[in-house]
Amino acid sequence: MLVLLASFVNEPKLPYKKAGLTTQQAAAHLLSRFTYGAKPGDVADVVEMGLEKWFEQQLNGDLADPILKEALSKFDDINLTNTEVENKYPRNAQVVRFAVRDGFIHRDSVANAKGPTYREAILAYRKTKGYKPQQELYRQFINQKITRAIYTENQFRELMTDFWFNHFNVSLSKNQCAAYVPAYERDIIRPQVFGKFENLVLSTAKSPAMLMYLDNFSSAGGSMVLNAKKKPGLNENYAREVMELHTLGVDGGYTQSDVTQAARILTGWTIAPMGDNGYGAGMKNVLAKIGNDKLHKLGYVREGDFLFAKNRHDNGEKVVLGKKFPAGGGYEEGVTLLKMLAHHESTAKFISKKIAIRFVSDAPPQSLIEKMAKTFLSTNGDIKNVIITMVNSPEFWSANALREKTKSPFELAISAVRSLDANVKQPYQLYSWINKMGQQLYYYQAPTGFPDRGQYWINTGSLLNRMNFGLALAAQRIPGITFDLTALNKNKEPESAEAALVTYSKLLMPERRLDATIERLKPMVTDPNLESNVAAAAEKNSASKQMGLMMNEDANLMAEGSDLKKLKGKKALTSTITPLKTGNNTMLAQVVGVIIGSPEFQRK
Structure with missing residues (x-):
């Protein structure tokens, strides 16, 4: 393994130049696939370090994480063993049984467990014994997942933890196993994501x-x-x-x-x-x-x-x-x-295809799957080597793979706060939005795990919620999340909404061709009623004309629809140069919100 890695680092094989990509574009592609989203300056940092060296660090997954460690310190119980969880977070039925056994409530009262007296007795018993409700454990568990994804320097390890957890899915929706899920991810999945x-x-x-x-x-x-x-x-x-x-x-x-x-x-x-x-x-x-x-x-x-x-x-x-x-x-x-x-041959093909679907495209070329499967079999199922084969292959860098994947709601939320270099003190607020956008983390009931294809995530209702999320986030109306939009642009305030759209599109979506996207979004950034229209449409789960037409411009994400140009004469969608509103930067927030909610930002 060490020889293989040394060869990989010392003899660069990443064939991005053959695909016509610049080093900066290749760095952006690596960041889009192997992190939860580029933070400001990440592309330049990867280029300066060298693409191969950066990728090697991510494959090793052992970078120091002081910021993450500090952020996780407030979640007291995420490191409990299963036995400690059993002792501290008994199931509701167990608490009732224990309370009867210990004389806090009478057995006959359980059948009619209603009213404040009964509830107060159970709460008093919990407090006396130090028992906590399981929802508190799950809340900490969800908070740590969001916190890790935002702050860890070992981004690829966290992505692979999510990948393998989804592959070997278990669910909090099944009460019998729910208490054991935190230790499952922590002790079984995360330490072994690049191993055999x-x-x-x-x-x-x-x-x-x-x-x-x-x-x-x-x-x-x-x-x-x-x-x-x-x-x-x-x-x-x-x-x-x-x-x-x-x-x-x-x-x-x-x-x-x-x-x-x-x-x-x-x-x-x-x-x-x-x-x-x-x-x-x-x-x-x-x-x-x-x-x-x-x-x-x-x-x-x-x-x-x-x-x-x-x-x-x-x-x-x-x-x-x-x-x-x-x-x-x-x-x-x-x-x-x-x-x-x-170690079966069918397993080599199945796992290789699933990894390729996650990190290359929804329909990866058979030639790539075969190369990865061959490595799987020749290395006795060594995951790290399978990934190296994937990234060294021309198929990974082809035009068909660039920006082809669609972000899940979780990936969208995390990439948005990372792109804004946000400080997130209340991660559960993000969970509420992720849930609203259609992904209830850890609660997928089927053993298949969440589907990993864009068509599962994209529909009119989900896109409205994504735009609604972008606008709410950019306006800093999500509690516990703060950032400085002007600082992202070195404290320079653009002269107009259209200028802000150009500038911040490049900041939030580096090394992409954005001319067409900017043209599509221009009418939206100048619409004074945009936010209320989106919120109302999202609430009804039906698209307003403006939203439907904007989204339909992106053929890969949307169903067919009318052309946005038909609305250019309407007053609400005029494309005149609109000065930015100073002070609270209301217009700048709308610009950034539109970018985050746009089809192009949904891509990775």
Whole structure:
């Protein structure tokens, strides 16, 4: 690996010049793909450092992050272990059960749990025991994600954390697994984003969040000695998704029989007891009495929060993808299965395509996918080398890849505040807008994760909300977010709205051809009723004529519509030179808001 990286750095291979790009344009493209958006001066900094060196730093992902560290320090509980979460953030049903057990409320009152008296009793019990509502944990968790994306110097690591979390999706919407999601991202995903793919597969398979989310924690084929009260039987959910979504892909060549056989192999893969009152508390004392040494001799495996329960394992012979797994295989046959899936040829193609879709284009060339898959197989699934192959390929730099990707609502919000060099003290305010624009972070219910194609994010309603967001942000009406628009232009105030449009378009969207975009946006920056019209249209989720026509000018993002030129005679859309309003910079804010909400800014 070190040799490969050294070769990459010392012998530059980035073929951007063959694609006709200047060094500045190539730097802007790298920033658009491997960060959440360029901050002021980033393009010049990358050029000065050298594109290869900058990219190597991002691949290593270990730059010092003092600003981020300080920003994260106010989120007290984002580093809690799963056991600590269980003890501090019990589920509502658990709190009620504990309150009855400890005599704070009467059992008969639970059935009619209404009214202030009952609620006050539960709140008093929480306070006495130091229990916190789980929503507070989720709020801190969401805040840290937004904060990391804005401030981290290791931008590519954070992007890849988002990519792999989405690939191995778990959801806060499923109450059983929700409390384990913060540790899942922190301990399972983020540290391994550039490592071996098999390690991600194995680690996610054994994490409490995934075990709960796809129900493998309850899948059993044994005698249930340690928990004789329940015999849940075989559950195929995880076995199916680990093939269809995590490794081989839907066309990966497996059958329903393979799914069933794989599910049998993974029986007994469950969660170790956690917390004083959390999952498996009843089994905690039983395991303690048996002792770790004896458990190991009996074929049990305990690794942190993971437990292989031998008594729940199907010990019979199995066959998956033509490979025979002899009877009595135990824990190791599950490891063998997952490694086999992680290194399969279908997996190499599926994962390579998914990475290319995220970082190149919605429809990446087959030639690129084949090169990446070849590297995947030759390096035993080394993610870093697959990415190097992608960036070294002409396809990454082709005209078809430039600005071809569409930002998700999260990416739009983060890129906007980064481009403004904003100070964000209340990140949850951004989350509210991201949610309004159509992306509820960590709550995507399906195991597929959020789709990664522009057509999923773009429709009339979402674009209105994006424009509404841009205008609200630029006018500094989103609490806890501050910036200085004139400072971005070295404290020079443009002479007119049109001049501001030209200047700030270049500042916020560096190294792009913007003539056509500027012409489309001119009528909007001089419209005194723009903000109220957009807000009203967004509220109704239907486009005003002006918004619809402006957006329809961009063929790749919008449905077909009338030409904006038809409205040039209307008074509200006159294109005369309009002086900037001094003092509170109202007009400048509108200009910047229009740019952020424009189709061109939605591209990356």
